[in-house]
Amino acid sequence: MLETRNLSIKFGGHTAVDAVSCTFEPGTLTAIVGPNGAGKTTYFNLISGQLRATAGQVLLNGQDLSALSAPLRTRQGLGRAFQLTQLFANLSVLENVRLAVQARAGKGLRMLSVWLQHRELTDEAMNIVERVHLQARAHSPAASLPHGDQRKLEVAMLMALQPRVYMFDEPTAGMSVDEVPVILDLIRELKASRQHLILLVEHKMDIVRELADRIIVLHMGQLVADGEPAAVIASPVVQQAYLGLGLDEEEALQPC
Numbered sequence: 001m002l003e004t005r006n007l008s009i010k011f012g013g014h015t016a017v018d019a020v021s022c023t024f025e026p027g028t029l030t031a032i033v034g035p036n037g038a039g040k041t042t043y044f045n046l047i048s049g050q051l052r053a054t055a056g057q058v059l060l061n062g063q064d065l066s067a068l069s070a071p072l073r074t075r076q077g078l079g080r081a082f083q084l085t086q087l088f089a090n091l092s093v094l095e096n097v098r099l100a101v102q103a104r105a106g107k108g109l110r111m112l113s114v115w116l117q118h119r120e121l122t123d124e125a126m127n128i129v130e131r132v133h134l135q136a137r138a139h140s141p142a143a144s145l146p147h148g149d150q151r152k153l154e155v156a157m158l159m160a161l162q163p164r165v166y167m168f169d170e171p172t173a174g175m176s177v178d179e180v181p182v183i184l185d186l187i188r189e190l191k192a193s194r195q196h197l198i199l200l201v202e203h204k205m206d207i208v209r210e211l212a213d214r215i216i217v218l219h220m221g222q223l224v225a226d227g228e229p230a231a232v233i234a235s236p237v238v239q240q241a242y243l244g245l246g247l248d249e250e251e252a253l254q255p256c
């Protein structure tokens with residue numbers, strides 16, 4: 001179980017995440033929605049350790065992770081999609097995934113010696129590359145991939161780590177229409193196994209409606225709604241959170 005207790009951060013005088021307390025159960029997918037600037041990405045950053053909280057705690061299975069760096073939280077099982085800047089741009093897709101497999105397997109990051117000794121790591125990496133439909137690009141440098149394929153590689157790196165918690169921040173952003181289904185299929189597959197705790201920040205409400213077991217809504221850094229998707233979407237507080245900003249509903253609850 002993942003829990004945030006009174007999690008907060010201030011930037012100068014501005015409270016971007018304001019005492020958010022929430023628990024997330026394994027085997028469920030929770031979507032985090034809210035208007036632009038509501039604090040969704042900042043909340044993610046606080047959970048994954050990219051940002052250090054001004055107050056409050058992050059706990060995973062009762063263990064307080066609040067003082068740990070992002071890499072140490074990853075080791076504890078908090079998996080957030082890598083940004084391509086954290087990848088090795090000149091290494092191939094397969095090599096990048098193999099490094100993630102290797103790191104998870106505790107083999108360190110010495111490349112060649114480990115790869116020669118542990119053929120099974122390469123096989124596992126190739127299997128993941130195939131699951132994200134990047135086999136045709138397996139030997140291309142990561143830097144040469146088009147945007148949609150880069151996002152798939154991010155997911156592949158995440159899968160290689162076998163985290164307990166998967167965190168996706170707008171996983172289909174910037175993707176072309178034909179690239180979106182691959183990413184959604186991967187998330188569906190992870191969800192269907194019922195073994196993972198999945199958090200998804202997503203603006204596209206038809207994706208949220210289809211995938212989420214539960215929706216939480218952030219507005220001005222605060223948790224303003226939490227519950228079963230249909231009820232949350234229909235709730236006055238959510239309608240007001242979106243509509244109160246002067247946004248047209250169609251605009252705020254963007255379709256795919």
Ligand SMILES: Nc1ncnc2c1ncn2[C@@H]1O[C@H](COP(=O)(O)OP(=O)(O)OP(=O)(O)O)[C@@H](O)[C@H]1O
Binds near residue numbers: 040043
């Ligand atoms: N590093 C930072 N320094 C100062 N202010 C920040 C920083 N990061 C975020 N903020 C502010 O915190 C607030 C929440 O931003 P955040 O990006 O978390 O919102 P969001 O809900 O993810 O928005 P969007 O849907 O547009 O991505 C915003 O007012 C933003 O300007």
